[in-house]
Amino acid sequence: MRRRSLLGTTGFLAVVMTGVSGCGVPGVGAESADLQVYTARHYDLEAAFSEFTNQTGITVEFISGGDAELLERLKAEGEDTPADLFMTVDAGNLWNAARQGELAALESETLDQAVPEDLRDPEGSWYGLAMRARTVAYNPDAVDPEEFDAKDTYAGLADPKWKGRLCMRDATSAYTQSLVASLIDLHGRDRALEIVRGWVSNDVQIMSNDVLLLEAIDAGQCDAGISNHYYVAREQAENPDLNVSLHWASQEGAGTHVNISGAGVVEGSDNPEQARQLLEWIASEGQNAFVDASYEFPVNPDAEPEPRIAEFGEFKRMPLNAEAYGDLNAEAIDLLAEAGYE
Incomplete structure (x- = not known):
């Protein structure tokens, strides 16, 4: 990694x-x-x-x-x-x-x-x-949206075809921890660990904030990453030439993770x-x-x-389980460490 x-x-x-x-x-x-x-x-x-x-x-x-x-x-x-x-x-x-x-x-x-x-x-x-959706941002010059797993997009990023192509947030981010907690709640710990280990095996680049992540995608340093939707909207508002698009995750499965x-x-x-x-x-x-x-x-x-985010289109969202996000937070942190995700 x-x-x-x-x-x-x-x-x-x-x-x-x-x-x-x-x-x-x-x-x-x-x-x-x-x-x-x-x-x-x-x-x-x-x-x-x-x-x-x-x-x-x-x-x-x-x-x-x-x-x-x-x-x-x-x-x-x-x-x-x-x-x-x-x-x-x-x-x-x-x-x-x-x-x-x-x-x-x-x-x-x-x-x-x-x-x-x-x-x-x-x-x-x-x-x-x-409400904020944590979903996939990507460089449209490098990624065909058909590459994303429509049923489980987050797990799909563990596929070896994404090796060297991913940017994600650090393990200390509440966004990362809640996403992983939701994966534990959805799939169980063993499968969630397998997914996170897959991200690590794909040499994921770890970013300290979502803005840097989107800038890296725009610059071609990585092809795709996971970001809160509103960061994409803000960066697009400030830079209309930003070469980053949004993809709603897991629309044929559990839906896009929200917080x-x-x-x-x-x-x-x-x-x-x-x-x-x-x-x-x-x-x-x-x-x-x-x-x-x-x-x-x-x-x-x-x-x-707001009109700019309305342009992203409607999406199916994953039901939010606040108890899981809170009660499984410590387990999510332990899982990230066990997977070698920094």
Whole structure:
């Protein structure tokens, strides 16, 4: 396996407090916001939260950081936490936060109608708010889409015909870990290990982020790779000449792997009703304000996808199993190590 040594964008983002819609940073003379959001999501939050404030008068501040770091902060603060909402970018992280008792169970007809059943916690502890598909990106000059296994595209990349042609994300990426956890859930550990070993045997080039992966495909350094769909959309928007196309994986099988960005109301929040109101707004009338700028798919089936990603076409998605993503995460990490996937 070849590891491409390039500077990436991974690593913990320092915790930052940002004021939204006239609500400034605490300690600089501004009044306190109505809602405090701990978020691992870093995609244009200000615009969506500002729109929510303009419509409701409820102001929002957020602290940004890594999923695990913010969850540990919640646990350490306990009943004294100022957080009202915990927002993260992986279903497994949401499941883990709920399992550890950090999220309150909600009853909301609005959320139950807006969010598909497999994209929300059955107890109402968390709800998916934006959906991302992790699928195949490829160089159309080097790949005929017929080369991809239509039934199980992820497993098909273990075929020796892809030797020296693949780029993928590193083993520390939550995207990689959740994908492998889904393969364990779908196929069992032995078959999932066989698939990952096949990727390694094909001399997969490991990239530290999806943007570098797409740049490598565009430059002809590899022919295909696995990326979140919205990175393809962003790079195409910035560079219309980008020679990268998107292929929906496993359309004749289990479907394309998806994950979510979602949130739950913090157990013991001082403002649970306002926090619930923010969740309901994002999942309903605020869906497009929340997802369009980041090119993510809305979870609400009544919301139209942003035009650029709508051009990718409709696809069959793999049902999301948040418990598997969370409960099998450690096993996925062990499997990656056993397979020699760095």
